[in-house]
Amino acid sequence: MTACFLTPQVYARKGADAAQDVLQPGENQVAAAYSLYSSATMMVISVGSGTHGFTLVPAIGEFILTHPNISVPSRGQMYSLNDARQHDWPAGLRNYITKIQRGEGQSGKQYSARYICSLVADFHRTLLYGGWAGNPRSHLRLVYEANPLSYLCEQAGGRGSDGVSRILSIPVTKLHQRLPFFAGSPEDISELESHGDVQQVGTKKYDV
Structure with missing residues (x-):
């Protein structure tokens, strides 16, 4: 546990x-x-x-x-994402995941999924071994989930993104503001962003 x-x-x-x-x-x-x-x-x-x-x-x-001085690898070979929701993923995210699974991404290596379904646990492994962890839905709270994790990630040399832009630069308008979240190796996050259409916005909401 x-x-x-x-x-x-x-x-x-x-x-x-x-x-x-x-x-x-x-x-x-x-x-x-x-x-x-x-x-x-x-x-x-x-x-x-x-x-x-x-x-x-x-x-x-x-x-x-x-x-001491945890350093996120510039690129990893794992991603943490709930693959059970792939039928609702936007085209850009689906194309990106398919490419890295096949070894057709920028690194040329086949990526494996490692998903605990515990945000901090998935993020912690990513911090140590690289790759990225995230959720394409507007599910995480910016103020007390996405911002602190992105801060820790950047301090370790990684990146936190909502799939379009840097999380730490996003204006905060309300306490429970939600957004998609991706964090981890800087080269992996940049590659994910380059596909566009990776935010699962306006699709089915799941009871959690």
Whole structure:
């Protein structure tokens, strides 16, 4: 079993208005983190100078720096996406996935799907081994899911995108604003964006 917790992003205060403090673009973040509990308990954090992983050592009750300066590979060979929804994918996303599965993408390598259906767990593996994790539907919340993960990804040399543009540059207009999300190796994200029509907008909504 894997349990994951995402810590909302941290901003510098702008004034007495709490909404003004929260509804800032992701590029204004000063810190973000998530924790992961499975065979080991980890906390991955950035305060603006790289992304670093700490592992809990139960014998001493302390978190030890085990993954300093995590660096996302420029390209991976895995993607994390719910393939069961491919019948509703837009043409650009379907074409891109088919190409990388066949080894016909820019890297010339065949990609494999690795999908846990836990956003932080899928993202954590991507952070360490490359490739990308995402959801083409407007499902993730920009403020407290997409922005903090994109911040951690960029601090590790990766990219976060909604399939069209950089997530951290997207204006925040409301607390529960939703959008598609793709994050991981910079070359993989750029290749995905280049296909266009990768956002699953206006199609069937699923009960979750």
